Amino acid sequence: MQRSQLVDAYPATSQVRARAFDHWIAARLQKMIEPAAVRVELWDGSSPYSGTRAPIGSVLVHDRGALIGLLLDPDLRFGEAYMSGRLEIRGDLATVVEALTRITLGAPSWRERLRGTLDRPNSLRSARRNVHHHYDLGNAFYQQWLDADLVYTCAYFERLDMTLEAAQQAKFDLVCRKLRLQPGESVVEAGCGWGTLALHMVRHYGVRVKAFNISREQLSYARERARREGLADRVEFIDDDYRNVTGDCDAFVSVGMLEHVGKAHYSSLAEVLRRVVRRSAGRGLLHFIGRDSARPLNAWTKRRIFPGGYAPTLAEVASDVITPAGMSIVDVENLRPHYARTIAHWRERFKNVEEKVSEQYGEDFRRAWELYLAGSQASFSTGWMQLFQIVFVPLETAPPYWTRAEMYERPPCAVATR
Amino acid sequence: MQRSQLVDAYPATSQVRARAFDHWIAARLQKMIEPAAVRVELWDGSSPYSGTRAPIGSVLVHDRGALIGLLLDPDLRFGEAYMSGRLEIRGDLATVVEALTRITLGAPSWRERLRGTLDRPNSLRSARRNVHHHYDLGNAFYQQWLDADLVYTCAYFERLDMTLEAAQQAKFDLVCRKLRLQPGESVVEAGCGWGTLALHMVRHYGVRVKAFNISREQLSYARERARREGLADRVEFIDDDYRNVTGDCDAFVSVGMLEHVGKAHYSSLAEVLRRVVRRSAGRGLLHFIGRDSARPLNAWTKRRIFPGGYAPTLAEVASDVITPAGMSIVDVENLRPHYARTIAHWRERFKNVEEKVSEQYGEDFRRAWELYLAGSQASFSTGWMQLFQIVFVPLETAPPYWTRAEMYERPPCAVATR
Numbered sequence: 063m064q065r066s067q068l069v070d071a072y073p074a075t076s077q078v079r080a081r082a083f084d085h086w087i088a089a090r091l092q093k094m095i096e097p098a099a100v101r102v103e104l105w106d107g108s109s110p111y112s113g114t115r116a117p118i119g120s121v122l123v124h125d126r127g128a129l130i131g132l133l134l135d136p137d138l139r140f141g142e143a144y145m146s147g148r149l150e151i152r153g154d155l156a157t158v159v160e161a162l163t164r165i166t167l168g169a170p171s172w173r174e175r176l177r178g179t180l181d182r183p184n185s186l187r188s189a190r191r192n193v194h195h196h197y198d199l200g201n202a203f204y205q206q207w208l209d210a211d212l213v214y215t216c217a218y219f220e221r222l223d224m225t226l227e228a229a230q231q232a233k234f235d236l237v238c239r240k241l242r243l244q245p246g247e248s249v250v251e252a253g254c255g256w257g258t259l260a261l262h263m264v265r266h267y268g269v270r271v272k273a274f275n276i277s278r279e280q281l282s283y284a285r286e287r288a289r290r291e292g293l294a295d296r297v298e299f300i301d302d303d304y305r306n307v308t309g310d311c312d313a314f315v316s317v318g319m320l321e322h323v324g325k326a327h328y329s330s331l332a333e334v335l336r337r338v339v340r341r342s343a344g345r346g347l348l349h350f351i352g353r354d355s356a357r358p359l360n361a362w363t364k365r366r367i368f369p370g371g372y373a374p375t376l377a378e379v380a381s382d383v384i385t386p387a388g389m390s391i392v393d394v395e396n397l398r399p400h401y402a403r404t405i406a407h408w409r410e411r412f413k414n415v416e417e418k419v420s421e422q423y424g425e426d427f428r429r430a431w432e433l434y435l436a437g438s439q440a441s442f443s444t445g446w447m448q449l450f451q452i453v454f455v456p457l458e459t460a461p462p463y464w465t466r467a468e469m470y471e472r473p474p475c476a477v478a479t480r
Numbered sequence: 481m482q483r484s485q486l487v488d489a490y491p492a493t494s495q496v497r498a499r500a501f502d503h504w505i506a507a508r509l510q511k512m513i514e515p516a517a518v519r520v521e522l523w524d525g526s527s528p529y530s531g532t533r534a535p536i537g538s539v540l541v542h543d544r545g546a547l548i549g550l551l552l553d554p555d556l557r558f559g560e561a562y563m564s565g566r567l568e569i570r571g572d573l574a575t576v577v578e579a580l581t582r583i584t585l586g587a588p589s590w591r592e593r594l595r596g597t598l599d600r601p602n603s604l605r606s607a608r609r610n611v612h613h614h615y616d617l618g619n620a621f622y623q624q625w626l627d628a629d630l631v632y633t634c635a636y637f638e639r640l641d642m643t644l645e646a647a648q649q650a651k652f653d654l655v656c657r658k659l660r661l662q663p664g665e666s667v668v669e670a671g672c673g674w675g676t677l678a679l680h681m682v683r684h685y686g687v688r689v690k691a692f693n694i695s696r697e698q699l700s701y702a703r704e705r706a707r708r709e710g711l712a713d714r715v716e717f718i719d720d721d722y723r724n725v726t727g728d729c730d731a732f733v734s735v736g737m738l739e740h741v742g743k744a745h746y747s748s749l750a751e752v753l754r755r756v757v758r759r760s761a762g763r764g765l766l767h768f769i770g771r772d773s774a775r776p777l778n779a780w781t782k783r784r785i786f787p788g789g790y791a792p793t794l795a796e797v798a799s800d801v802i803t804p805a806g807m808s809i810v811d812v813e814n815l816r817p818h819y820a821r822t823i824a825h826w827r828e829r830f831k832n833v834e835e836k837v838s839e840q841y842g843e844d845f846r847r848a849w850e851l852y853l854a855g856s857q858a859s860f861s862t863g864w865m866q867l868f869q870i871v872f873v874p875l876e877t878a879p880p881y882w883t884r885a886e887m888y889e890r891p892p893c894a895v896a897t898r
Binding site: 164218219220222354355375376377378380381384385389390391392393394395396398399444445448452457458459460461464465466467469470471 | 636774799803808812882884889
């Protein structure tokens with residue numbers, strides 16, 4: 063994969079022999095990542111690796127600057143160096159990244175904790191800017207490697223042999239069944255992406271949907287699709303922040319937005335839920351990337367991929383969103399293995415178009431996304447990140463079903479189409 | 481129900497006309513409980529009730545002391561007065577208690593908060609004393625009104641027409657299916673009651689069980705039963721605190737114990753989980769009475785029924801038990817409607833034996849339990865209390881099933897008996 067090209071980009075350092083200072087840093091890095099059995103290799107081919115196990119891969123560092131960066135601030139600098147090609151991975155990227163992720167499963171570093179305290183909240187304006195950063199890259203970019211319906215959240219592989227497309231539909235049905243949507247009901251969706259869930263709910267469950275988003279490109283795509291599919295009279299795609307949601311609804315749903323809300327705004331979200339979800343027989347579902355321990359998003363991911371992002375713990379969502387909203391949690395499901403599988407699908411598709419992506423957006427961009435996708439898959443396969451779906455109801459309201467068996471007894475997918 | 485007898489017990493006050501001071505207090509109490517449409521009535525038959533709705537029942541106060549107590553400390557004094565017969569409920573007890581419970585769904589009072597700060601932790605000795613208070617009342621007492629298997633936790637009414645006995649079996653199967661128990665595996669049960677779940681797991685799922693309890697009466701009953709049923713070689717009933725659990729296990733299960741652990745000891749429980757649950761493919765389940773907002777147990781319930789008890793929020797359990805144990809929550813189910821139904825069954829059975837209970841344990845005791853059961857049913861039917869089942873695994877371990885459908889696809893009950 064363009065290795066020669068990358069090495070060529072750093073002829074000045076890659077031909078310089080490593081000095082004692084470089085070896086000392088390399089040895090320290092090697093010690094830090096010891097349990098991963100990944101070799102640290104310097105630009106002149108030298109390595110302090112002395113593990114008894116055969117290494118599963120190597121981190122090849124091309125210059126001294128990158129090497130120092132790894133020691134001083136690995137959370138940020140690993141990604142930066144990978145992105146710019148000053149660092150390469152030999153061996154299978156996903157395997158190496160997974161091994162490196164496993165060794166970070168322990169307590170957060172002081173740097174990580176400090177970063178957490180420096181987080182700034184998403185104002186209405188910065189929320190728009192942050193969302194623009196990620197989601198307005200151009201629909202064309204996502205169309206190259208997401209499924210045909212452009213669903214950019216964890217799928218649900220109801221059966222192991224499902225295609226990604228089918229698994230995304232199965233996820234929508236799971237969400238709708240958890241909410242027990244009934245024909246004629248009103249649904250508010252906060253953060254609707256390209257509108258696929260909204261359209262699915264309208265078409266298969268006979269509900270009316272108000273779907274909010276602040277990504278203009280996604281919205282215009284969703285509106286156009288609703289028109290084309292003759293559903294525009296039952297779904298409204300609204301260019302506004304979730305905080306400005308008005309009216310009330312039988313069901314509130316948000317898939318993959320909470321990660322972008324940021325901790326400082328959980329009380330606003332609670333406010334919205336309190337105002338919007340009907341006290342009588344109302345219910346809601348949040349689907350989000352979460353953590354087991356409260357810690358900030360990886361510094362590099364936050365800088366390059368998700369500015370303003372924060373993956374909360376279940377405890378944070380329960381005590382800072384659901385309880386202040388006067389709601390009660392009735393169901394939680396952790397779908398993290400399904401997200402690892404979803405991302406494996408995305409990575410396969412991304413691989414097929416990486417030359418095109420590199421041409422269109424630059425090699426740095428391609429490498430950033432390559433690393434981000436591999437890192438995300440590793441996060442979910444190792445347990446570093448979780449994917450929670452939670453269902454909640456107003457305090458005094460019963461859960462939408464008597465037993466959960468009801469969700470599973472019916473034939474899978476498109477249950478309510480008839 | 482023995483009203484004349486009770487009124488006779490307070491002839492001095494019940495024949496005294498209420499004075500202006502009494503009317504003033506009654507009016508204040510009436511205002512406090514206004515949304516419940518329950519009439520406050522004094523011993524001379526007078527009432528400040530002026531609601532436009534017909535009252536659903538009355539709280540009849542028999543003397544001035546009880547009246548003042550209700551104003552100063554209703555959380556504690558309502559139960560005390562009911563227990564001693566200085567206060568009666570006219571109308572259906574459960575309906576009135578439910579209406580009164582609904583109006584407490586808001587924020588906790590300063591008194592409730594203060595009580596929370598005064599809670600003392602359960603030492604090994606006080607834990608034993610507290611458990612003795614409740615569970616060593618005598619097996620004979622519980623045998624009169626629990627199901628034949630003596631299961632004193634929330635049942636699972638898989639079908640609405642199930643008997644209580646069948647619903648308790650269904651609960652055990654639900655627990656075992658959530659844990660995906662496999663023949664030959666080892667299970668630790670903390671707080672095993674009369675041993676019914678332990679025996680169920682051994683008999684139907686082919687596992688070996690170490691079951692801990694500090695209630696001697698329950699333990700000797702459980703041991704005797706294991707012997708009688710020829711299962712004694714596969715289940716060990718151990719007279720020890722959950723904190724002293726040793727060894728490791730494939731699955732850890734605790735049904736109805738966490739309520740007795742007390743907040744101050746969550747870190748000890750986390751320690752136990754960390755030590756006991758195998759890192760590789762281990763998993764655990766906690767089934768407990770919980771809350772949406774952190775607040776102490778009702779003062780009267782705590783004094784008379786559950787000394788040392790505390791019903792935690794999901795957030796508290798997640799952040800103070802599961803995360804410090806190095807575990808990850810994979811599933812949460814809130815079964816509160818099932819607990820309301822379970823208690824409705826218990827109350828029916830209790831009604832049938834109340835004369836006997838009164839003779840054996842005294843009328844105060846009978847009334848205390850009558851109120852406790854009605855209050856508990858109301859707690860779960862109104863959303864004042866929750867019943868959570870949570871499944872967790874070591875951080876790096878995948879959930880025990882790929883989709884939850886696997887729990888429900890098999891024929892209900894005693895799935896693994898064949």
